[in-house]
Amino acid sequence: xxxxxxxxxxMVEVVVSEFEPHLWSEGMTPFxxxxxxxxxxxTERRGTRRAFLHLKKGLGINPTALxxxxxxxxxxxxxxxxxxxxxxxKIKAIxxxxxxxxxxxxxxxxxxxxxxxxxxxxxxxGVGPKTADVVLSFVARKAVLPVDxxxxxxxERWHAVGKxxxxxEVRAALESAVPPEMRLAAHLALIEFGREICVARKPKCSIxxxxxxxPSAFTF
Ligand code: SF4
Numbered sequence: 001x002x003x004x005x006x007x008x009x010x011m012v013e014v015v016v017s018e019f020e021p022h023l024w025s026e027g028m029t030p031f032x033x034x035x036x037x038x039x040x041x042x043t044e045r046r047g048t049r050r051a052f053l054h055l056k057k058g059l060g061i062n063p064t065a066l067x068x069x070x071x072x073x074x075x076x077x078x079x080x081x082x083x084x085x086x087x088x089x090k091i092k093a094i095x096x097x098x099x100x101x102x103x104x105x106x107x108x109x110x111x112x113x114x115x116x117x118x119x120x121x122x123x124x125x126g127v128g129p130k131t132a133d134v135v136l137s138f139v140a141r142k143a144v145l146p147v148d149x150x151x152x153x154x155x156e157r158w159h160a161v162g163k164x165x166x167x168x169e170v171r172a173a174l175e176s177a178v179p180p181e182m183r184l185a186a187h188l189a190l191i192e193f194g195r196e197i198c199v200a201r202k203p204k205c206s207i208x209x210x211x212x213x214x215p216s217a218f219t220f
Pocket of ligand 1: 157197199205208209210211214215217
């Protein structure tokens with residue numbers, strides 16, 4: 001049975017109270033947050049960070065530099081990130097589009113109403129709903145709750161959504177449970193919780209702070 005939003009909210013609150021937020025976007029430009037999120041696709045945090053720093057040092061992370069850059073040069077620099085060969089052309093294409101459509105500056109897009117900004121971001125090459133939501137949440141501070149692979153898994157295990165739920169369903173279910181002012185903290189805390197406790201294989205149910213109310217506790 002699907003849990004009521006109030007029950008999910010209670011579980012999120014427990015998790016938020018246990019995990020320090022890791023606000024990795026501090027000091028970054030909107031374009032850097034966008035590129036960092038592309039680099040993070042199917043990549044752990046350390047690989048993402050290394051790829052980001054290599055790219056920043058090697059070419060600079062701004063639309064002009066990356067639009068001019070050779071795809072192979074980008075790929076070489078972002079090797080610590082997974083799927084670097086497919087991410088390199090994506091990064092160059094995003095840079096070209098941001099330059100052509102917005103003169104290299106995403107600020108005006110991020111000032112648009114949430115849904116319009118989301119549509120514009122998702123129109124950029126290779127930018128899916130999660131990447132758009134991260135930029136909206138971290139940079140524009142819109143009240144969205146981006147769903148990464150950890151949050152997806154947790155939402156299923158908590159029965160916040162059904163088994164075959166897709167991205168938009170998971171996001172909507174969590175946003176209906178978590179009040180706007182808590183969504184960024186919830187995103188950050190749930191990711192840490194998914195990395196440390198509710199891990200993909202062999203979740204640590206015996207030390208989990210929500211095991212008394214989790215419908216999947218001790219079923220693995
Ligand atoms: S009890 Fe187990 S399955 Fe449920 S949230 Fe905790 S770690 Fe995950």
